[in-house]
Amino acid sequence: MTSSARSIRAKWRPRLSLVLAGVLGSVLCLPMAGLFVVRWLLPLTGFRGAALLVGAAMLLLTAVLGAMLWRLIQRPVSGLAQRARELKAGDQAATEPLDHYGTQEFQALGQAVLDMAGTLQRREQGLRTFADHVTHELKSPLTTIKGAAELLEVPAGLPEADRLRLVHAIALASDRMQALLDGLRALAQAREPVVAGTATLAGVTEHLRQDHPGLSLRLSGADLILPVPANVLRMVLGHLLTNAAEHQATRVGLEAVSSDPLVLRISDDGAGISPGNLPHLFTPFFTTRREQGGTGMGLAISHSLLESAGATIEAEASAGGTAFVIRF
Secondary structure, eight states: OOOOOOOOOOOOOOOHHHHHHHHHHHHHHHHHHHHHHHHHHHHHHHHHHHHHHHHHHHHHHHHHHHHHHIIIIIHHHHHHHHHHHHHHTTOGGGGSOOSOOOSHHHHHHHHHHHHHHHHHHHHHHHHHHHHHHHHHHHHHHHHHHHHHHHHHTOTTOOOHHHHHHHHHHHHHHHHHHHHHHHHHHHHHHHTSOOOOOOBOHHHHHHHHHHHOTTSEEEEESTTOOBSSOHHHHHHHHHHHHHHHHHTTOOEEEEEEEOSSSOEEEEEEOSSOOOTTTGGGTTSTTOOSOGGGTOOSOHHHHHHHHHHHTTOEEEEEOOSSSOEEEEEO
């Protein structure tokens, strides 16, 4: 299960500058106010009575001021420190909001801690899942190579046709492992932070048409500026067009829509994707073309590239063909 950080409940909180200004003003004004009160009470109660009353009032106001500082500053700081210790220990409670944040600045800091905790936990779970996938995917070709090597070591020898068949199986398994390793390298690079930039569909279409001559591209909103570098947009669309061609598509629509957020829709007239496969499309190594050499890395790489650029991608169920929606 993927962990996600929760949002802090929105409500009014004072600014830290306002709290500090109030404290400093109280420190400056209370002694002066005490002097005026003593002077006013002196004829009524005498010096001793006036001093006792003003002292008691000062003590009470100081206690109120201390309680306010504890609630608005000390309590949130201690709570955030505890959340940091829980995060270090890998505790799931690190993604739970505190009961009280005091000021607007501590609320912003608290949300940042929650977001960081959620990101780290998702990354840890992702690495664990990713390692399981890698182990599973490499196990099959390794088993093939090991079995073929054991048969080739038989002292009596094998007929030439069988020997060539085993050598061919080793070569295929090696190619499969190389393709998986290349995909892993590309996926790792895709997860690195992306340098900010902008692009348009018009700016990458010529390259896409050259790389995919068998597809007819239909553009809409070609000049709309998209907040993603041109090389990232080209790579993502290249993976999606390759996926479309592999599913017998001949026409692909690329539609950029000026909305909030910006949306890029990619739709094709191919064989489509079954509803049962939709939730797994962006999982590394998931493929329906394993027998044809598919590695299941293209969509996972596209997802990571867009995530690094601050965008999201999802597949939509479609009556005919496949549709992907990218939100920037």
